[in-house]
Amino acid sequence: MPPPTAVDPWLTSRRFGIVIDAGSSGSRLQIYSWKDARAIRDSKGAEVDNTLPTVEKGTKEGEEWFTKVEPGLSSFADNPDGVASYLAPLLEHARTQIPPSLQPETPLFLLATAGMRLLSPEQQTEVLQSTCHFLKFHSHFRIDDPSPAGPCGASVRIITGEEEGLFGWIAVNYLMDGFKGSDEERTTYGFLDMGGASTQIAFEPSKEEREKSHGLMDVRLRLLGGKEIQHQVFVTTWLGYGTNQARERYVGQTINEYEGNRALLHRPAATSEELVSDPCLPKDLKLTESPVQPSSSSSHSKKPHTLLGTGSFEQCLKQTSPLLNKDTPCPDEPCLFNGVHVPPIDFSASHFIGVSEYWYSSEHVFGLGGPYDVVQYERAASEFCSRDWSHIMQEHELSRQKGTLGGDGEVIEDGKVLSTGKWGDQVEISRLQMQCFKAAWLVNVLHEGIGLPRIVDPGGNSTTEGEKVAQQANNKGLGRPKFQSMDTVGDIAISWTLGKMVLEASNEVPPLSESTRPPINSIPDAGHSSVEPPRPPFLDxxxxxxxxxxxxxxxxxxxxxxxxxxxxxxxxxxxxxxxxxxxxLRHRIRSSVRRFARRKDRDYIAMGYSMEEGYTFTNGLSSPSRPASPTSRGVFRLLDPLRRVSSFGNRPLRPASIVVTSPTSRSGQSSPSRMSPHRSPSFPPQDFSNGAATSYVPGSPRLYNGNLVSNGSVTSLTSRSRNSSRMDLTSPYVAYIKADNLTDY
Known part of the structure; x- marks a missing residue:
């Protein structure tokens, strides 16, 4: 659907923001929008002063506010030049959705997560440089200038797991109205996120714990009236405790235990036909897996083993619980698991919302997304695990053929929901294979790890805050549990990108005072980057x-x-x-080339003539040949190019005096006689009677085959007497030119 035109009322006073979530498997562009704070206050008055800007989808209708490309940005670690073509569709999509007049004031963020964190610093630098260059010089969107945060400031960078969790916490509380009300009435939600590699928690401790805790992040959100609300949030990440990496550790543990028992019983090494029992796989499912990092040094533990599912959810819970490493030393009390410090959680007042794997593992197969009931959840998991794998595959195939199952686990016929708890054709077989393990891991993290109570008083919490939170959840249709898995609220997906845009929209509200601080402080590793800013090319x-x-x-x-x-x-x-x-300029170029060629001929003729007659030309004067000093030779060699340049072109001839030398007298001295200077620009050869030599003026005639040609006559380069048939080389009459600068000719 085309974007709205400039006259559309929906665009009036509307601002936009763009976030590109550069994950490990793909990059997702999401466009958000909100009304300008001044316009809202002008239209609604003071009643909105204590509310945050309303962040919505960036399109009036449809789903064009979202698009994605694959694979992840980190896949260009060895080919940074490919980033431009990779991001071009995303940038083009954003340009088609946002009016050109609003693009210069629209902030654009590309924030990379887990995939980019795994690259080396050099690879991160090259990829971020290419990304920053493309976005900055190929769009009109607002991108930060270079700063310690990165080559494009905070607009293009790798965010930490703590930042990701904090943005998610802001998104959840924004959608669940956790920021509304006065400071005394406001109760926020905790945020849980689990992916394939890590799991995160973000929550606001109680007032008493905030005074004792350290490492809390200050979050300040500016309301439409300019007033700020402040929260202190604890955020931490457990790397290696996502579902995929937990499964890898579990496989290594299971194989090590099997090999250890085999060694104790002195049984032979396992063959390819021997099976290893696995209670975390559906019944009779066989999978051949290798431990990624086996803890045992045994060579047998490093080989692939075939795991046979026994389908026991209860046993799976027991075997996955040690993977939490609850016994790890805790250097900073208190800790939850793996020695990570977490302030005490008061579940009587704290209510948590889980996204990502918490939602997928609950909804896609069991159809139990939303309010969490541990009894109902474990019953569904136990029933699924105990089913034969062949029956599960038959049901999956029927669902795929009928195409009647929705992605939310509902069976729909004629527009009516007939049943829930089924899976649609979009559920991959790998999800069905790992569902039993992921369900057990989720339960262990929630109850054994984080400490969520398994048994809840049917009467619920009697505190005022708890009742208000329950009422808010009821208004959203989500019940009143201590924990609930969610994917969307209304038509807005819960995503850390939404939290980032809430911060951006809040920060654009005019503050009440100039001393207002930034919206977030103390985010680890969020303010510095070793990546140098890009330099724009001369012509792009x-x-x-x-x-x-x-x-x-x-x-x-x-x-x-x-x-x-x-x-x-x-x-x-x-x-x-x-x-x-x-x-x-062709005529001038041709003339210059000819003059340059003739000049070389003239210099050659003059040099040959002077050497033959025993004279040298020094500064335009003929003198007896004598060796020049090294200093004078060096000086004239340096000045020769300048003299040639200065004499390049057609310049008028200077007068020259002709000096005729008589034969050497007996005393060894010559008697030169001076002629009057010639003023004609063409200096023809002259004859002198009584044995006078024929004069030669370098540069006037042309030289062909070693002879001087002048007016159709050939004149010998040597001076000859008209009264003698031979030439006396010992005592000739020599005519030479006395000029200010011979090189001028």
Missing amino acids: FDAIEDQLSHHLPSSLTRHSLGFSPVGLIFYFITVTVFITVFYR
């Missing part, structure tokens, strides 16, 4: 075209043509200008 045609894309027809864009039309136009103009300039 793709970026230039992106700046002009909104003014070009769709048929002339780079994506339609397969090349950059801006680059093609630039090269065409450059070549055209070069050809035009060269054509206009």
Whole structure:
């Protein structure tokens, strides 16, 4: 559906924000929007002063506010140049949904999570550099300047697990109205998140515990009236305690126990036909697995083993409980599991909401998403685990063929829900294989790890705060449990990206005073990055075209043509200008080339003549040949290029005096006679009677085959007497030119 036009009332005073969640398996772009705080106050008055901005989907209708690409951004660790084409569809989608006039004020964030954290610092640097460069120079969206947080400031960076948990906590409490009411009436929800690699917890301790606890994060949210509300939140992450990594540790533990028992009984090593019992697999399911990091040094423990499901949920609970490592030393009391410090949780006042695997493991197979009842949950898990795997596959195939099952576990016929607790065709077989283990792991984390009570008083909590929380949950249709799994509230998905946008929208509300601090403080590793800011290229045609894309027809864009039309136009103009300039200067260039070639001939002739007659040309004067000093040779060699440049071109000839030397007298001295200077620019050869030598002016005639040609006559390079048929090389008459600078000719 096309975005609304500028005259649509929905766009009036509307602001937008974009978050790209760069996860390990893909990148998801989500567009959010909210009304400007000033406009809301002008229209509704002071009644909204104690509320947060209403963050909604970024599109008026439809689901175009969300899109994604695969694989994850971390897959470009060895090919950072591929990031541009990878992110291009996401950026193009955002541009089509947000009006061009609003894009310069729309913040864009690309925040990477688990996948990017696993890369080396060098790989992280290269990928973030490429990402920052593409987003900054190929869009009009608002991106931070370089700062200690990263090359694009806080707009492009890797967030910590604590940040991810904190943003999720903000999203949950925003959707569940946990931030409404006065400071005394306000009761927030705790947040639980479990993925494949880690699990997280975020909650606000009681007032008494906040005064004693350390390491709490200050969260300040600005209400529409400019007033701030402050919360102190505890956030921590358990790496390696997600469902996938917990399963890997469980497989290694099971194989080690089997090999240990075999060694005690002195039985032979297990063969490929021998099966290892696994209570965490549905009955009769066989899976061949290898321990990723076996704790035993036995070579047999490192080999693949075939696990046979026995389908005992109760036994699975017992065998997975030690994986919590509750016995790990606790350096900072109190701890929950694996030696991680967590302040005491008062479950009589604290209510938790779980997302991700808490929702998937409850809803997709059991159909028990929402309010959590441990008795009902364990009964459903026990029944599923004990079923034969062949029966489970038959039911899955029937569901796929009929196509009548929804993704929420409901059986629908003629628009009516006939039953729940079934799984649809979108549930993968791998989910069914691991469902028994994941259900047991979830129960152990909730009760053995976090400490959620298994038995709840039917009368419920009698405190005022608890009753208010229960009423809020009832209004949302979620009951009043201590824990509930959720995926959405209304039509808004619970995501840490929503929490990030709530912070952004809150921070844009004008503060009551200039001394207001940032919305979040003390997030570990959130403020510094070793990545250098990108430097824009001299000419980036793709970026230039992106700046002009909104003014070009769709048929002339780079994506339609397969090349950059801006680059093609630039090269065409450059070549055209070069050809035009060269054509206009062709005569001068040709003349300059000819003069340069003739100048070399003149220098060669002058040098040969002077050497033959025993004279050298020094500063335009002929003198008897004598070795030049090293200093003078060096100076003239340095000045020679300058003299050539200064004499390059057509310059008028300077007058020259012709000096004729008579034959050497007996005393060994010569008697030169001076002629008047010639003023004609063409200096023809002169004849002198009575044995006078023929003069030679370098540069006037041309030299062909070693002879001087002047006016159709050939003159020998050597001076000859007209009255003699031979040349006396010992005592010739020599005519030489006395000029200010011979190189001028």
